[in-house]
Amino acid sequence: MPDDTRTPEGLVIPTEALEWRFSRNSGPGGQHVNASDTRVELICDLTLLEGDAGAISRARATLGDSVRIVAADARSQYANRVAALQRLADRLDAAARPVRRRRPTRPSRGAVEARLQEKRELSQRKSERRRRAEE
Secondary structure (H helix, E strand, C coil): CCCCEECCCCCEECHHHEEEEEECCCCCCCHHHHHCCCEEEEEEEHHHCECCHHHHHHHHHHHCCEEEEEECCCCCHHHHHHHHHHHHHHHHHHHHCCCCCCCCCCCCHHHHHHHHHHHHHHHHHHHHHHHHHHC
């Protein structure tokens, strides 16, 4: 495994921030699964992240001070370690992205007129029903 991991958005995850745990994996694998610790649990301490301070603060506000990732898809421990690191990087990048504020918009004149016309037609239809019931 590499020393420090860099996410696509530029956050750096130092090796000291990662805690690896391994256990037996359920699922396919036969006798191999019963004898090997292939399930990977990765815990990352987000207080040790390096990079853009704004991105780190957004990630910590969203995820907290630590993140737990579990990978048990593959039969080999190495493949699960790679998958766990990739999931961690994806989750950190998603949490570190700034939230885009919605710019308020107004409906177009055509949309307003169409809505009002539809209301008029519905009102007309209902008023015709009332007249018939009164007779």
